[in-house]
Amino acid sequence: MQARHCAAMPRRSRHKNSCGASGASCPRRREGPIAAIPSAFPLHVASSLLLLFFVLQCVQAWVVPVKYYKHECLNPGLTKISPSRRRGSGVSPLTTSRATAASWATTRDGYGAGHTEGEGADDTASGIKGIGGVNRRARSRPGAAMEEVRPPREARKPSWKPRGKSQAHASTGPSRSKPNLQRPSNPRQPYNADYHRPSGEWNRGKQITSFLRNAGDEGGHHGIMEVVTSHLSELNSVHCTMVLNRLSKTPPSERDTVLQSSGFGTLMERVEQVMEQFSNRDIAQAAISLARFRDPRRMGQWQGLIRALQDKAKMSLTEMTTKELAMIVNAFANLPEPPGPAYWDAFSQIFLEKASDFDKQGLSMVINGMSKILYRPPTEVLHAVEALTLDLMETCNTQELANILNGFGKLDHVPSSDYLARFELLSQPKLPQFQPQELSMTFNAMSRIGYRPSDSYLQAFEAACIQALPQFKTQESAMTINAFTKMADFVPSPAFFAEVERCVIQKAGQHRAQEVANTIHGLGRLGYDPSPRFVEAFAEHGMVLMDKMKTQELGNLINGLSKMTYRPAPAFFLRFMDVSQPKLRYFTTQELSNVVNGLMRLGCKPDEEYLRATVQMAARHLSEYKEQELACLFHAYGRMLFFPGTGFMEAYEMEFGRRVASGVNSQALAMTLNAFNRLNWKPSPRLLLEMEKSLECATCEGLIFGAELAQAVNGLANLNHTPGRSFLAAFKNVILEQKNYVDLSTIAVILWSLSALDPARMKGFYTEMVEVACRRLEGEQPDILPTSFSGERSSMYYTSFNEVVPTIGGESLEPPMVMCVRQLLQTCRYLTMLANPIDPALFQRFSSLLEKKWAEIQREKYEVHTSYFHRDVLAVVTKSLGLRCDIEVEDEAYTLDMVIYPTDGGLPVVVEADGPHHFFRNQPDEAMGFTVFKHRLLQGRSDRWRAVVSVSQAEWQRAKESDSQRGRTALLIEKLRGAGLDLEEVTEAVVDPPI
Secondary structure, eight states: OHHHHHHHSSSGSBBTTTTSSSSGOOOOOOOGGGSSOOOTTTTTHHHHHHHHHHHHHHHHHHHHHHHHHHHHHHHOOOOOOOOOOOOOOOOOOOOOOOHHHHOOOOOOSSTTTTTTOOTOOGGGGGOOOSSSSHHHHHHHHHTTGGGOOOOOOHHSSOOOOOOOOOGGGGGOOOOOOOOOOOSSOOOSSSOOOOGGHHHHHHHHHHHHHHHHHHHHHHHHHHHHHHHHHHGGGOOHHHHHHHHHHHHHHSHHHHHHHHHHHHHHHHHHHHHHHHHGOOOOHHHHHHHHHHHHHHHHHHHHHHHHHHHHHHHHHHHHHGGOOOHHHHHHHHHEEEEEEEOOOOHHHHHHHHHHHHHGGGGGGHHHHHHHHHTTTTOOOOHHHHHHHHHHHHHHHHGGOOOHHHHHHHHHTTTTTTOHHHHHHHHHHHHGGGGGGHHHHHHHHOOOOOTTTTOOHHHHHHHHHHHHHHGGGOOOOOOHHHHHHHHTTTTOOOOOHHHHHHHHHHHHHHTGGOOOOOHHHHHHHHHHTOOOOOOOOOOHHHHHHHHHHHGGHHHHHHHHHHHHHHTTOOOHHHHHHHHHHHHHHHGGGGHHHHHHHHHHHHHHTTTOOOHHHHHHHHHHHHHHEEEEGGGGHHHHHHHHHHHTTOOHHHHHHHHHHHHHHHHHHHOHHHHHHHHHHHHHHHHHHOHHHHHHHHHHHHHHHHHHHHHHHHHHHHHHHHHHHHTOOOOOOHHHHHHHHHHHTTTOOHHHHHHHHHHHHHHHHSSOHHHHHHHHHHHHHHHTTOOOOOOOGOOOOOOOHHHHHHOSOOOOOGGGGGOOOHHHHHHHHHHHHHHHHHHHSSSOOOOOOHHHHHHHHHHHHHHHHTTOOOOOOHHHHHHHHHIIIISSSOOOOEEEEETTTTTEEEEETTTOOOOOOEEEEOOOGGBBBSSTTTTHHHHHHHHHHHHOOTOSSSSEEEEEHHHEEEEHHHHHHHHHHHHHHHHHHHTOOOOOOOOSSSSOOOO
């Protein structure tokens, strides 16, 4: 008999225990009355009890449906009962199959149809009491759980329905059934008033809970709000948190409709009224629900409610479970005005007491939540989270892994090397499973804590990003691109950049201000040059969002664009300067340096007022600048040929001199020397000597790139500072080692600078560098840059130093290639003045290549500007002195201002009208290095020119002030007679010649 009974039981009852027996024969079986019969129990008594048991089961199988149908007629909408629970859960409701539930579903209006238990609700919402025992007996009858009992016709059409409910909420199909919670069996769970109410009130509360569940399943948020409106005064704390939880999960497209409805406002008022009844779980659930709405427009209206939740949570912190604590910190992190440090200090202490009870999800929520509120917990908390998550890391899913590392990154906590190595080992196989947000969070965290994973990890991460890029949001793509810039010696593949450009440009109009700036800045720093269409799309969208950009974003936008080939339209720069100028006072030192340097690199010279404003801001905080920021700002002024004023120059010279004494990198030294040169400012001999020594040390240690060193030596040559032999020897070694990596423009600067310095014993160096120059002129390209000089540093210097910028006084403006070939021609002219400096065959090859290149350049026409000072000198020569002369005469290496042809038929005289840029501003009587070198080369050609006469603007102005026309004429006569011209027949004019 026992065997037959076991065979008739449901599958879950026929379990197999560790003893090997199954069904009723199992000695450890706990279900059914037979389990309680001792082995020595009399057989006739056992048979009687078994017969009585089957009789009761049969009676109950027919009695229970009648009671159930009667209850359904009185309580429509409660036909669906959740599946039975195991013993120990408190109650075991009636079990019905899905087909039976569908056949019993009411066809009348109301929320009873299609009932589904919601998350976090109680089973007692069904309102049915005392069914558990009957249900157990019914389930014990063989085959009872699978039967479909057709209810009577009157039970299928109940005569009562909730008032005010539309037909739209009725359900004719089967309903899903989810397990619900019953009266808490855990003694630690807080007190809930619903379990201690009178029977009628308790049943009514559970009935409303059922209405809310069914309404949400069938009618969505509309159905829920109808129930809320109809039963507002009857809603208790469980109802309020349940409604908030369901409404917070409304799709974003429908969320505004929910928040703007009148019923939602009354719901929030009801929440405030019943908040005193909130259990700890209710507090956590309500806070999480409010955080999900994420509507900053209405957060201000909920400040009172949010503060009340915070106060109630603070009083209950010690009684909360670990799950509730994790929910609280995660919720308050996403709500405005989170609690103050005192609150989180108390939370940290409680966390340390219960840390070992937190699971992996709770730990990830806690650390991620604290990072969002910018609260840095005590070091003990961070170490505890690190230790616990290290043990649980193997079981963490992708979201938990990303949240934990992201929290550490935002809190500036650098985990141990063992922790990071284990994280890398466990997360790398899961990278293809990461969601887009998890990928961006993980990589951004690594960049924040300064962790550079292995190349294999970066390649796997790049592959995962390529697959997920179409699903990336704009913020996630911007974060990922920016994080790649902080991974040293790693540049993503062309496939990554191509996919980025394809996916990102489709969403260009969806980017926020920060995302536009970060995307452009990141791509620029990675050395990627996007298409003009990409740059135009972001520049156009950036113009619209520019008013919303912060100072850092403005700096990043310009800095990123400056590293790309394509330049936006002039309207972009006008808009940028209009927006940024009022904000200049708020720029940090780095941001101001990025803006000025970026505009310079983009070929945009702001107006005088804008640049003066930047000088004022820089002068106030000069001592706060980092050496690189200071050098970049000064270098930008030099490139734009904008003189920031004597006061700024003196202050900069003093500040930079102080830093050189304590050590400055070679890049800053090269940039500063080049800026002094361009701004016509001669530093003190002591500063020049200290800079030379610093450059020599960097050169000997191999810490300087050839292009940087070339720029530095060019500055020294133009500042009339001849370095010592040890420096030149170190310079020679570095340049020869890196000669294959430099382009034609850099070679021209190197050769010209050495020629201007006129060093001795450099014959071998000239031979090798001229050989490289010949290969470049023949079309050979330089080798790829070494890894140590790749990226942003080389992009700044591995270019032509002769940018086209507006010059002071309207001097001639030449294309960079023209200036480059001119420098090589001047070097060639210098070599002819030396006694056999290089091999004659090599020199002939060099000369012929330059002549060919110069002939090609001469076909291109470019505009030549003549300054006012030049025209004034020309007028005196031709009108007052009556001499014949030509202007802007080409002499291969140089363009000569004026050439006077004597009446006696002798060699012509060169007259150079040297404007202010030929002399130092702080030493106006001393000519700069390039002017001295030009005069030396011209005077060296005695077979062509009789003499070279230089007229400075300073002495011309003094002569003009003394006696206008007579003074200037007398000055010219004196200089020309000194050059050997016979001017006895020249009569001095008494009237100023027309200009």
